Amino acid sequence: MVKLVKTDSTEEKILISAKKNFLKNGMAGARMQDIADEAGINKALLHYYFRTKEKLFEVIFREAASNFFPQLEGIISAEAPLSEKIQGFCSAYIDMLLQNPFLPMFVLTESNNQPQRFRQKLWKNRGHLFMRFAADVNNEIKKKNIKPVDPGQLFMNMIALCIFPFLAKPIWQMTTGMGETEFRRMIEERKKIIPQLINDSIKK
Amino acid sequence: MVKLVKTDSTEEKILISAKKNFLKNGMAGARMQDIADEAGINKALLHYYFRTKEKLFEVIFREAASNFFPQLEGIISAEAPLSEKIQGFCSAYIDMLLQNPFLPMFVLTESNNQPQRFRQKLWKNRGHLFMRFAADVNNEIKKKNIKPVDPGQLFMNMIALCIFPFLAKPIWQMTTGMGETEFRRMIEERKKIIPQLINDSIKK
DNA sequence: GTCTATACTCGGATAGAC
DNA sequence: GTCTATCCGAGTATAGAC
Numbered sequence: 001m002v003k004l005v006k007t008d009s010t011e012e013k014i015l016i017s018a019k020k021n022f023l024k025n026g027m028a029g030a031r032m033q034d035i036a037d038e039a040g041i042n043k044a045l046l047h048y049y050f051r052t053k054e055k056l057f058e059v060i061f062r063e064a065a066s067n068f069f070p071q072l073e074g075i076i077s078a079e080a081p082l083s084e085k086i087q088g089f090c091s092a093y094i095d096m097l098l099q100n101p102f103l104p105m106f107v108l109t110e111s112n113n114q115p116q117r118f119r120q121k122l123w124k125n126r127g128h129l130f131m132r133f134a135a136d137v138n139n140e141i142k143k144k145n146i147k148p149v150d151p152g153q154l155f156m157n158m159i160a161l162c163i164f165p166f167l168a169k170p171i172w173q174m175t176t177g178m179g180e181t182e183f184r185r186m187i188e189e190r191k192k193i194i195p196q197l198i199n200d201s202i203k204k
Numbered sequence: 205m206v207k208l209v210k211t212d213s214t215e216e217k218i219l220i221s222a223k224k225n226f227l228k229n230g231m232a233g234a235r236m237q238d239i240a241d242e243a244g245i246n247k248a249l250l251h252y253y254f255r256t257k258e259k260l261f262e263v264i265f266r267e268a269a270s271n272f273f274p275q276l277e278g279i280i281s282a283e284a285p286l287s288e289k290i291q292g293f294c295s296a297y298i299d300m301l302l303q304n305p306f307l308p309m310f311v312l313t314e315s316n317n318q319p320q321r322f323r324q325k326l327w328k329n330r331g332h333l334f335m336r337f338a339a340d341v342n343n344e345i346k347k348k349n350i351k352p353v354d355p356g357q358l359f360m361n362m363i364a365l366c367i368f369p370f371l372a373k374p375i376w377q378m379t380t381g382m383g384e385t386e387f388r389r390m391i392e393e394r395k396k397i398i399p400q401l402i403n404d405s406i407k408k
Numbered sequence: 409g410t411c412t413a414t415a416c417t418c419g420g421a422t423a424g425a426c
Numbered sequence: 427g428t429c430t431a432t433c434c435g436a437g438t439a440t441a442g443a444c
Contacts, residue, residue, distance in 0.1 A: 010427080028232040029317070032420060045428060047421060069379075109313050111374050113233070123378035130379065152380070152390070153397055160368035165360060167371065171315050174327035175273075175334065176356070186356070193357055197405050214409080236438065249410060251439060 011049055013039040015059070022060045023102040026109055030057075061110055065122055068107045069129055070096055076132050082140050082202075086158065087195040093162050094191050098184075104163045130155055137202075146202040154202065161194045215253055217243040219263070226264045227306040230313055234261075265314055269326055272311045273333055274300055280336050286344050286406075290362065291399040297366050298395050302388075308367045334359055341406075350406040358406065365398045 017039040021030040032053055036043045050056035075088040097103065111119065134151035141148050165172070165187060173183060221243040225234040236257055240247045254260035279292040301307065315323060338355035345352050369376070369391060377387060 026232075026313075028230075031418095042429065043420080044422080044430080048427070051421095053420065068375075105313065105316065108371050108375070109230075109309065112309065119374065119378055123375055127379040150393070153393065156369060156372075156376070156390075157365060157397075157401065159372075160364050161361060164364035164368050167312050168360075168363075170323065171272075171312070171327055172360070174323055175331040186360075189354070189357065193361075197361065197401065200404060201401050235436090237436095246411065247438080248412080248440080252409075255439095257438065 010039070010041065010045070014041070014046060014049055014056075018056055019060050019063075022057060023064065023100075023106045026106065027053075027057050027061075027113065061107075062122070064103055065107055065111070066126075067096070067100070067103065069126060071129075073129065073132070076129060076136070082136055082146070083195075083199045085136065086198050090158065090162055090194045090198070091191045093159075094187060094194075097162065097166050098187065101166055101169070104166050108167070140202075145204070147204055149202055154198070157201075158194070158198055161190070161197065165190065214243070214245060214249070218245070218250060218253055218260075222260055223264050223267075226261060227268065227304075227310045230310065231257075231261050231265075231317065265311075266326070268307055269311055269315070270330075271300070271304070271307065273330060275333075277333065277336070280333060280340070286340055286350070287399075287403045289340065290402050294362065294366055294398045294402070295395045297363075298391060298398075301367065301370050302391065305370055305373070308370050312371070344406075349408070351408055353406055358402070361405075362398070362402055365394070365401065369394065 014035070017035045018030075020038065021035050024030075030053075032043050032046055035056075036046050039046075046056070050059070070093055072089055072092055075085055075092060078085065078088075080088075111123075114122070130152075133155055137146070137149070137151040137154060140146045169183065172178065178186070218239070221239045222234075224242065225239045228234075234257075236247050236250055239260075240250050243250075250260070254263070274297055276293055276296055279289055279296060282289065282292075284292075315327075318326070334356075337359055341350070341353070341355040341358060344350045373387065376382065382390070
């Protein structure tokens with residue numbers, strides 16, 4: 001996809017600043033003043049470009065949401081054994097999350113607050129990745145290569161194990177006294193642990 | 205524990221209403237007016253009892269947080285094989301979550317917003333349950349009854365699998381078109397699936 | 409303890425000059 | 427397109443009567 005806006009344009013500066021602020025504080029917590037300050041402009045100009053806070057938020061949210069279920073069609077569609085796909089998916093997904101640690105919390109909280117209609121429009125037909133995955137799983141079941149399992153539960157397990165530590169990070173660090181590097185090491189470790197767990201659970 | 209406040213006292217009515225509102229909308233989203241309305245009183249009286257919104261919030265938050273890592277010492281301390289404890293823990297935890305579906309989202313989001321100092325005070329020494337569990341696991345490892353695994357990762361996996369579906373519920377329902385009863389059935393199913401998964405992962 | 413009325417603050421939005 | 431100045435509503439908090 002081609003970037004239609006120059007990196008140093010005012011609009012782009014606003015979007016960068018807005019993304020940072022919204023991801024950190026959510027729609028309710030973010031302040032137009034802060035967004036303006038960080039973009040090096042004033043509030044009036046924000047409204048000139050995006051009319052309202054809500055409209056600005058929507059732009060950021062849409063993009064974030066589209067990344068929540070990652071675009072890993074590449075891995076899922078590849079010609080490879082299921083177990084390797086699972087391995088590749090988890091590893092790549094965790095890497096993405098490491099680079100966007102606020103993404104899960106943001107998408108989950110804000111999804112709750114959106115009105116029903118908007119939510120539907122946003123998430124409907126977003127299930128391509130999952131359906132592709134489910135087809136793979138069902139196929140392997142039919143070929144009797146793996147145990148008969150519910151692909152939905154399998155997918156839920158996989159993303160739960162990948163995402164949850166990022167959500168619980170602050171609490172986890174508090175209760176265990178874990179520092180930044182230790183936490184990181186634990187996450188890295190999970191790139192091996194999770195595929196192992198998932199693959200073991202379907203192995204015949 | 206003895207309830208010090210009569211159920212129909214004004215204070216109790218406020219607390220019930222506040223809990224409902226805070227859990228649903230979070231600290232930022234909740235409105236003192238709504239809390240007052242639902243308690244059948246006016247705003248002024250809220251402040252009479254709890255001085256500020258923040259103080260009222262703290263009361264609710266403390267109680268919610270103390271339930272997040274559940275008090276299942278009963279199960280964990282029991283004289284039973286580890287596999288049965290895991291089974292019992294997951295099942296009881298999920299039942300608790302079914303009765304408090306907003307709890308996970310609330311505790312996680314609000315924990316992020318608390319200042320460092322308060323967070324520490326709140327979560328420090330909250331790790332009894334986990335330490336007890338870790339001791340059990342290490343013991344079984346020493347006796348060569350199970351594979352050598354990191355108890356931390358094991359515990360993380362267990363709670364991730366239990367909690368995450370409640371966090372992702374709205375998104376999950378949107379993408380899959382799942383209704384209320386189907387979602388419930390899926391959760392019920394997980395009471396069996398999760399212990400199986402966890403126990404299989406440590407079985408020799 | 410409970411109410412009505414009001415003060416105060418914060419933050420999103422707009423007017424209008426340049 | 428960008429700025430300064432200002433408005434205005436929402437929402438927390440308080441004063442003071444009963």
